[in-house]
Amino acid sequence: MLVDGEWRIDVDPSTDESGEFQRQETAFRDRIRDDPDAEFPAEAGRYHLYICRACPWAHRTALTRALKGLDDAISLSLVQPERYDQGWEFSAEQPDPLYGDPYLRDIYRRADPDYTGRVTVPVLWDTERETIVNNESEEIMRMLDTEFDRHATRDVDLYPEGYRDEVDRVIDDIYDPINNGVYRAGFAGSQEAYDRAVEELFDALDHWEAILADQRYLAGDVLTEADLAMFATLVRFDHVYHTHFKCNRRAIHEYPNLWNYTKELYQLPGVERTVNVDHIVRHYYRSHAELNPKRLVPIGPDVDFTGPHDRDRLPGGPPPALQDGE
Numbered sequence: 130m131l132v133d134g135e136w137r138i139d140v141d142p143s144t145d146e147s148g149e150f151q152r153q154e155t156a157f158r159d160r161i162r163d164d165p166d167a168e169f170p171a172e173a174g175r176y177h178l179y180i181c182r183a184c185p186w187a188h189r190t191a192l193t194r195a196l197k198g199l200d201d202a203i204s205l206s207l208v209q210p211e212r213y214d215q216g217w218e219f220s221a222e223q224p225d226p227l228y229g230d231p232y233l234r235d236i237y238r239r240a241d242p243d244y245t246g247r248v249t250v251p252v253l254w255d256t257e258r259e260t261i262v263n264n265e266s267e268e269i270m271r272m273l274d275t276e277f278d279r280h281a282t283r284d285v286d287l288y289p290e291g292y293r294d295e296v297d298r299v300i301d302d303i304y305d306p307i308n309n310g311v312y313r314a315g316f317a318g319s320q321e322a323y324d325r326a327v328e329e330l331f332d333a334l335d336h337w338e339a340i341l342a343d344q345r346y347l348a349g350d351v352l353t354e355a356d357l358a359m360f361a362t363l364v365r366f367d368h369v370y371h372t373h374f375k376c377n378r379r380a381i382h383e384y385p386n387l388w389n390y391t392k393e394l395y396q397l398p399g400v401e402r403t404v405n406v407d408h409i410v411r412h413y414y415r416s417h418a419e420l421n422p423k424r425l426v427p428i429g430p431d432v433d434f435t436g437p438h439d440r441d442r443l444p445g446g447p448p449p450a451l452q453d454g455e
C-alpha cells in the first residue's frame with residue numbers, strides 16, 4: 130500500500146485480531162453529475178476507467194459501461210491480472226494510455242502525492258482535472274448508470290424508479306455474505322472466522338437460489354445494478370472462490386437457479402467481452418502467495434456460460450435494448 134505517497138510492502142492491515150478479513154474504506158468519493166455546472170459534470174470523452182478484468186468490484190463498473198453502451202463516452206484500460214509486490218502494474222502490451230506510468234500507484238500519486246491507503250481498482254479518472262473522481266465500485270456503477278444517459282447508446286436503466294429502495298437493499302444485503310463473503314472466507318486468519326464466513330455465504334446462496342426459483346432477477350422482474358453486483362461474484366465462483374478461497378460446499382453450476390441466472394446474464398449483449406476467465410484464474414492463483422505458495426494455476430473446472438438457460442420461463446426479462454443481440 131501507499132503510506133504518505135511511498136510504496137510499502139511491509140504493512141498489511143487486512144485481518145484483525147480475531148482473524149476477520151477487514152476491507153479498508155475507499156478514499157476518493159466525488160460524484161459525477163448530469164449537470165454542466167457540477168464539479169464533475171457528465172461529459173463524453175472526459176473520464177477514464179482503470180480496471181482489472183480479474184476484479185469483481187471493477188467488473189460491476191465494466192458491466193454497467195458495456196450494458197449501457199458507454200464505450201465511446203468513457204474510455205477504459207486494463208492493468209495486468211497478476212498483482213505482485215509492486216501492486217497493480219501496466220504492461221508493455223497494454224501501457225497506461227494517459228501517462229505511460231508503470232504502476233497504478235503512480236496514478237494514485239498523481240491524484241494525491243501524499244496518499245495513504247491501498248491502491249485498488251476500479252479507478253475513475255478525470256482527464257480534465259487530472260484527478261481520481263472515485264474509486265468505490267458501487268458509486269462508480271451508480272454514476273455510470275444514472276448520470277450518463279445522454280451519452281449512452283442503449284436505453285438501459287439499471288436503477289429504475291419504483292425499484293430503487295429494493296436495489297439498494299439487495300446490494301447491501303449481498304455485500305457482506307456474498308461479494309465480500311468469499312474474501313472473508315479466503316483470507317480468514319482463523320478457523321472461526323472461516324467457519325463464520327462460509328456459513329453466511331452458503332446460507333445467502335441458498336436464500337437466493339430459492340428466490341430465483343420464481344423471480345427472474347434479484348430486485349424483481351427487471352434487471353438492475355443488484356444483478357451486476359451478484360453476477361460479478363457468481364461468474365468467478367467456480368473457477369476461483371470454490372477452490373482457492375475454500376468456498377467448496379457447492380459450486381454455482383450445482384445450483385439450478387443461480388446457474389441458469391448466471392448464464393442468462395453472461396449471454397446479455399456486451400457481457401461476454403467483460404469476462405476474462407484467463408485473467409481471473411491467473412490473478413487469484415498467482416497473486417496470493419500466502420494461499421497458493423507455488424502459484425500454480427489449476428486446470429478446471431470445465432463450465433460453459435454459453436449453454437442454454439431456462440430464465441425465459443419467468444415473468445419479466447431484460448430491457449428491450451438488450452433483447453436483440455450486440
Ligand SMILES: N[C@@H](CCC(=O)N[C@@H](CS)C(=O)NCC(=O)O)C(=O)O
Pocket residue numbers: 155183184185186187247248249250251264265266267
Ligand atoms: N471497495 C472497493 C474495493 C476494490 C478492491 O478491493 N479491489 C481489489 C481488486 S479485486 C484491489 O484492487 N486490491 C488491491 C489491494 O487491496 O491492495 C470497491 O468496491 O471499489
